[in-house]
Amino acid sequence: MKLSTKQKQYLKGLAHQLKPVVLMGANGLTEAVVAEIELALDHHELIKVKVASEDRETKNLIVDAIIRETGAENVQVIGKTLVIYRQSEARKIELPRK
Numbered sequence: 001m002k003l004s005t006k007q008k009q010y011l012k013g014l015a016h017q018l019k020p021v022v023l024m025g026a027n028g029l030t031e032a033v034v035a036e037i038e039l040a041l042d043h044h045e046l047i048k049v050k051v052a053s054e055d056r057e058t059k060n061l062i063v064d065a066i067i068r069e070t071g072a073e074n075v076q077v078i079g080k081t082l083v084i085y086r087q088s089e090a091r092k093i094e095l096p097r098k
Helices: 005-015 031-044 056-070
Strands: 046-050 073-078 081-085
Touching (some): 031 056, 056 073, 056 081
16 A cells, blocks of 8 residues: 555644654564564554664664565654554544545
């Protein structure tokens, strides 16, 4: 699923008041972290993930890996916070039309 600009703007507005659900530690992106992100996406659809990395390139690689592993859409990256969206079976968030 590819999000349109209008849909991304809508999701950014919804994510504004959210707190990060998953906080990555010094161990980086482990299988346990990916599993926790999967659970959070199934439950919430739209989540924030706090990426603990000082290096910009490393952070970008971690973000790419999270998107690839979870099949989620990258909505926004601000600093160390990643906002991702993946539609669940229940379709809790109604997206605007493209």
